[in-house]
Amino acid sequence: xxxxxxxxxxxxxCVFCRIVRGETPAxxxxxxxxxxxxxxxRPLFAGHVLVLPKAHHETLAELxxxxxxxxxxxAQLLAWAVEQGMQAEGTFVAINNRxxxxxxxxxxxVVPRRQKDGLFARGHLWKRQPYKDRAEMDQVQAAxxxxxxxxxxxxxxx
Numbered sequence: 641x642x643x644x645x646x647x648x649x650x651x652x653x654c655v656f657c658r659i660v661r662g663e664t665p666a667x668x669x670x671x672x673x674x675x676x677x678x679x680x681x682r683p684l685f686a687g688h689v690l691v692l693p694k695a696h697h698e699t700l701a702e703l704x705x706x707x708x709x710x711x712x713x714x715a716q717l718l719a720w721a722v723e724q725g726m727q728a729e730g731t732f733v734a735i736n737n738r739x740x741x742x743x744x745x746x747x748x749x750v751v752p753r754r755q756k757d758g759l760f761a762r763g764h765l766w767k768r769q770p771y772k773d774r775a776e777m778d779q780v781q782a783a784x785x786x787x788x789x790x791x792x793x794x795x796x797x798x
Contacts, residue, residue, distance in 0.1 A: 651696040656745040660694045667777050669721070669784040674707060675714040677750075679777055679784075682768045684751045684759060686780050687726035691715045692747040699737040699746055711748070717791055718750045718784075725787030726780070728752035732759065 651657045658664040667679040680688040719731045732751040771777045
């Protein structure tokens with residue numbers, strides 16, 4: 641059984657918690673009181689965003705019910721923004737719980753999709769396609785931040 645001390649230690653060591661606290665830099669595209677979204681540094685495609693609760697919870701099953709709506713509202717907003725900002729045909733939205741979860745902090749992947757983009761080619765999901773440089777990441781961050789603002793204005797959720 642996990643103890644309170646385990647949870648505190650997890651938060652101290654968690655790279656996502658360090659991003660939330662501002663101790664580790666990230667290309668943040670959205671942030672509110674309870675959630676944050678930033679570019680995956682090892683994306684499947686440019687514009688691949690991670691959406692997470694700011695509070696440290698390892699899996700979806702451990703997420704308190706009060707955080708479900710804020711987390712999924714942010715994921716919905718980012719799905720729209722990624723599609724618009726990256727001129728994608730759609731998005732792939734996924735959560736790993738423990739298996740294939742590289743950081744043990746609940747996070748939702750929002751990945752831009754295009755027909756025949758090869759995401760599921762040869763049965764190999766999660767083939768990473770890194771950004772060529774920081775300038776490309778900055779450009780994608782700006783496009784997505786602008787798309788988030790447009791989405792908030794369009795839905796009246798600003």
